Amino acid sequence: xxxxxKSPADRRKMILEGNILSTLFILSLPxxxxxxxxxxxxxxxxxxxxxxxxxxxxxxxxxxxPVINILNGLSMGLGSAGMAIIGQFNGLxxxxxxxxMSLQLLFFGLILGIISxxxxxxxxxxxxxxxxxxxxxxxxxxLSLYSFVMPMLFMAAIYNGIKNxxxxxxxTLIRMIxxxxxxxxxxxxxxxxxxxxxxxxxxxxxxxxxxITLWLYYDLFIKQxxxxxxxxxxxxxxxxIREYIRIGLPSMLASMFVYLGFxxxxxxxxxxxxxxxxxxxIASNINALTFTVPSSISTTVTTMMAMxxxxxxxxxxxxxxxxxxxMGAILSISMIVIITPLSRSFVEIFQRTIRDxxxxxxxxxxxxxxxxxxxxxxxxxxxxxxxxxLGRTKITLAAGLxxxxxxxxxxxxxxxxxxxVNAVFWGNLFSNTICAALYIILFxxxxxxxxxxxxxxxx
Numbered sequence: 001x002x003x004x005x006k007s008p009a010d011r012r013k014m015i016l017e018g019n020i021l022s023t024l025f026i027l028s029l030p031x032x033x034x035x036x037x038x039x040x041x042x043x044x045x046x047x048x049x050x051x052x053x054x055x056x057x058x059x060x061x062x063x064x065x066p067v068i069n070i071l072n073g074l075s076m077g078l079g080s081a082g083m084a085i086i087g088q089f090n091g092l093x094x095x096x097x098x099x100x101m102s103l104q105l106l107f108f109g110l111i112l113g114i115i116s117x118x119x120x121x122x123x124x125x126x127x128x129x130x131x132x133x134x135x136x137x138x139x140x141x142x143l144s145l146y147s148f149v150m151p152m153l154f155m156a157a158i159y160n161g162i163k164n165x166x167x168x169x170x171x172t173l174i175r176m177i178x179x180x181x182x183x184x185x186x187x188x189x190x191x192x193x194x195x196x197x198x199x200x201x202x203x204x205x206x207x208x209x210x211x212i213t214l215w216l217y218y219d220l221f222i223k224q225x226x227x228x229x230x231x232x233x234x235x236x237x238x239x240x241i242r243e244y245i246r247i248g249l250p251s252m253l254a255s256m257f258v259y260l261g262f263x264x265x266x267x268x269x270x271x272x273x274x275x276x277x278x279x280x281x282i283a284s285n286i287n288a289l290t291f292t293v294p295s296s297i298s299t300t301v302t303t304m305m306a307m308x309x310x311x312x313x314x315x316x317x318x319x320x321x322x323x324x325x326x327m328g329a330i331l332s333i334s335m336i337v338i339i340t341p342l343s344r345s346f347v348e349i350f351q352r353t354i355r356d357x358x359x360x361x362x363x364x365x366x367x368x369x370x371x372x373x374x375x376x377x378x379x380x381x382x383x384x385x386x387x388x389x390l391g392r393t394k395i396t397l398a399a400g401l402x403x404x405x406x407x408x409x410x411x412x413x414x415x416x417x418x419x420x421v422n423a424v425f426w427g428n429l430f431s432n433t434i435c436a437a438l439y440i441i442l443f444x445x446x447x448x449x450x451x452x453x454x455x456x457x458x459x
Contacts (some may be wrong), residue, residue: 091310
């Protein structure tokens with residue numbers, strides 16, 4: 001609780017001068033809890049969709065998730081760039097520049113969020129011509145309506161980047177807990193009480209994110225704090241925005257292409273029918289628990305390393321990286337041991353009212369394979385967090401493409417005639433393991449220095 005009372009200056013001092021392991025744990029704990037909460041949201045969504053929406057609605061939402069994330073990848077990449085850039089200025093103790101860059105990030109993110117809304121609608125129109133005709137109407141309905149949620153989705157990702165860069169990870173945790181509670185309430189109302197199917201799933205998200213966006217505005221612009229923002233006398237600083245594009249574009253493209261890869265993988269899955277697609281969605285939702293929790297320390301790695309690099313404390317930044325790899329390995333192994341024996345029990349939660357043994361069997365089988373891939377994925381994410389802290393986003397772009405396209409998607413195409421839909425499950429394990437090993441080796445080959453700190457020329 002003492003950590004929550006610390007001022008931004010005290011947190012900065014703790015990150016720059018405190019014990020690495022204790023600081024890593026203190027900063028990671030809210031992020032890990034947030035990851036647990038975040039991973040529970042699709043679990044709850046899946047529970048309501050599978051039990052009260054039916055197989056077709058659940059399959060449509062599963063198929064639509066990576067389509068939405070292709071566009072939302074812009075916000076996630078931009079938020080990561082903000083975390084690195086703002087984090088390094090925070091490491092320098094430049095409060096004025098932290099506020100300035102935060103405002104520019106919000107402005108640019110909002111523009112991209114507004115642009116993404118009609119793009120999602122047009123994607124929905126196009127995709128319905130190429131998918132299983134049984135789920136096509138539900139996919140169009142879900143995606144076209146979800147376009148109204150997109151700008152708020154962007155603001156949430158930008159907020160996370162700003163707060164993590166300021167060393168305030170508990171703020172993102174509070175937001176995520178609020179979102180989970182709101183989604184539970186509205187999913188119960190729209191999916192169970194009113195039985196609105198795909199529409200209900202979107203209405204639940206829209207209402208939840210509307211309330212969250214109002215809270216984000218209060219937290220950033222009204223709440224009394226050292227880093228309180230204000231749009232008074234605000235003017236777009238195109239030099240700062242260009243810097244966000246320079247640092248963020250590779251991460252943005254990486255996120256978009258990664259989710260495009262997931263979309264193409266879903267195209268392979270949906271060809272096996274709605275039940276297989278629904279089973280894949282159940283396994284993915286549960287697997288979010290094992291993936292998100294240990295890999296969540298990647299955010300803390302970026303924050304701590306960015307601030308130490310910004311203050312020119314390179315030896316400590318290197319030490320943060322090494323100890324984070326160890327912590328990530330321990331966490332991922334723990335999650336594998338806990339979740340794997342309970343795989344079928346978790347899957348059956350999604351089949352309470354509409355029990356389908358075929359779906360349960362496929363989902364359980366997929367989940368067990370997915371669980372073991374969390375080890376490689378966690379190490380991969382720790383290295384990625386370190387690269388983002390240094391501003392080496394071009395490398396993260398190449399690695400992201402290699403992981404999903406170079407290894408996973410090609411593995412699926414080469415083995416699907418032998419393994420069938422199992423090629424998707426084994427491809428996950430194969431790509432995450434290989435890329436983690438390559439990423440760790442690569443990290444020791446690049447210069448350990450910032451690609452951001454020359455931002456002093458910005459006004």
